[in-house]
Amino acid sequence: MTLSGPTKLDAVVFGGGAAGLWLLDELRRKGYQAVLLESGALGSGQTIGSQGIIHGGMKYSLSGLVDASAKAIRLMPELWRRCLAGEGQPDLSDTRIRAQTCHLWRTKTLRSRLGLSGAKAVLRVAPVKLPKTEWPDALRGAGDVLRLDEQVIDPASFLQGLAQRHREFILQIDAAKGLDFSHRAGGPAGVVETVYLRRADSGQRLTFRPRFLVLTAGKGNGELREKLGLSAGTMQMRPLHMAAVRGNLPELNGHCADGAHTRVTVTTADDAQGRRIWQVGGQVSEDGVAMEPMDLIRHARKELEETVTGVDLGSVEWMTYHVVRAEVATPTGKRPEREFAGCEGNVITAWPTKLVLAPVLAGRVMEMLGPPGKAEQGETTGWADWPHPKVAKLPWEAAEQWYKLP
Numbered sequence: 001m002t003l004s005g006p007t008k009l010d011a012v013v014f015g016g017g018a019a020g021l022w023l024l025d026e027l028r029r030k031g032y033q034a035v036l037l038e039s040g041a042l043g044s045g046q047t048i049g050s051q052g053i054i055h056g057g058m059k060y061s062l063s064g065l066v067d068a069s070a071k072a073i074r075l076m077p078e079l080w081r082r083c084l085a086g087e088g089q090p091d092l093s094d095t096r097i098r099a100q101t102c103h104l105w106r107t108k109t110l111r112s113r114l115g116l117s118g119a120k121a122v123l124r125v126a127p128v129k130l131p132k133t134e135w136p137d138a139l140r141g142a143g144d145v146l147r148l149d150e151q152v153i154d155p156a157s158f159l160q161g162l163a164q165r166h167r168e169f170i171l172q173i174d175a176a177k178g179l180d181f182s183h184r185a186g187g188p189a190g191v192v193e194t195v196y197l198r199r200a201d202s203g204q205r206l207t208f209r210p211r212f213l214v215l216t217a218g219k220g221n222g223e224l225r226e227k228l229g230l231s232a233g234t235m236q237m238r239p240l241h242m243a244a245v246r247g248n249l250p251e252l253n254g255h256c257a258d259g260a261h262t263r264v265t266v267t268t269a270d271d272a273q274g275r276r277i278w279q280v281g282g283q284v285s286e287d288g289v290a291m292e293p294m295d296l297i298r299h300a301r302k303e304l305e306e307t308v309t310g311v312d313l314g315s316v317e318w319m320t321y322h323v324v325r326a327e328v329a330t331p332t333g334k335r336p337e338r339e340f341a342g343c344e345g346n347v348i349t350a351w352p353t354k355l356v357l358a359p360v361l362a363g364r365v366m367e368m369l370g371p372p373g374k375a376e377q378g379e380t381t382g383w384a385d386w387p388h389p390k391v392a393k394l395p396w397e398a399a400e401q402w403y404k405l406p
């Protein structure tokens, strides 16, 4: 067993999804002493199960009311585009881009004609109405099709790229049995002095004395806050039940608008064997929360048959997965309008609300941290042989069962 002395750090970040990894990159590039602790696989929870759309706010302005989320999001496609091209920081040029653009379409029914009204003026990425000749084949029966210059990324390679760059500062932890904190004597709840880590396999220990703890552990923030003696009521969880389709499918990325809602959101990926996958979210995945997998699959097929009329779903296979969106609690329980970062003592709790807002969240946390402290020790002493987490598997790679409908 080795026991190394406490390492003074600017920040210990908990959770390596989009929020934590983006923040760690920002911290390390700007000279902060920081490590990230991950209890499972990187991005497990929301990021790996997300649809990877770099939203510019159109989806949120369908009602014609431009809320704060549409305003916060509108600058994001440009920022991400630069990073994905390797022209901005972080350099995300090793992230696979699934699509350069999305589509927004309406069916021919009266209800679906509503929405899409105002709001276009505030969007940086204005939607472009397409002539029929430019409609994707899958949408040939649609009422209207618009192009949105919103890219779609593969979350696995996004996580992998950031994690690879900072591997030695990303440590696997056992959050249940191998993690402890001590609070500063006489300090208010939330002022943490020391973080203790212990490995179950070797008994190896590490101790950190951070200026700040940053919780970016998605739904894991709830448990961490409890362990730190902070109230658990700050977080809300909104579940989704997503569907995925595998088979002979065309490429399709975007949303079918129905009034102020997105009836279905479809994104396209290829699995490890090169088979085509459609990930199906939007209203379908909200409707499906209480449904058994087969009921959701029947519902998703009906919705796709009505909204994506140019595709034959006769011989495809289906799987479903549950995922929970973890966010700051709102009075109505609905989606928060933007990212959230709040500081109690020296504990910052943060949720990006959307993948695309990870950069904005990182900026807000950096402001709370202030300038970096003076490094007191060689940075990496004591954990050279500590294990590092892997990136989570994409939902369809982790699926145990696929179903066929008669």
Ligand SMILES: Cc1cc2nc3c(=O)[nH]c(=O)nc-3n(C[C@H](O)[C@H](O)[C@H](O)COP(=O)(O)OP(=O)(O)OC[C@H]3O[C@@H](n4cnc5c(N)ncnc54)[C@H](O)[C@@H]3O)c2cc1C
Residues within 6 Å of the ligand: 014, 015, 016, 017, 018, 019, 020, 037, 038, 039, 040, 041, 042, 043, 044, 045, 046, 047, 048, 049, 050, 051, 052, 053, 054, 055, 175, 216, 217, 218, 219, 220, 221, 223, 224, 240, 242, 281, 323, 324, 325, 350, 351, 352, 353, 354, 355, 356, 357
């Ligand atoms: C189905 C779905 C589709 C989505 N599609 C989009 C989209 O197209 N575009 C978009 O912008 N947003 C989208 N989102 C939202 C987006 O995915 C999330 O806002 C974002 O990924 C949240 O990232 P995060 O890092 O906060 O959390 P997570 O990705 O949940 O990561 C949390 C990390 O913390 C780790 N962890 C948990 N507990 C602990 C602990 N105690 N100690 C240490 N580590 C811990 C977990 O293992 C995980 O690695 C979607 C969300 C869902 C659910």
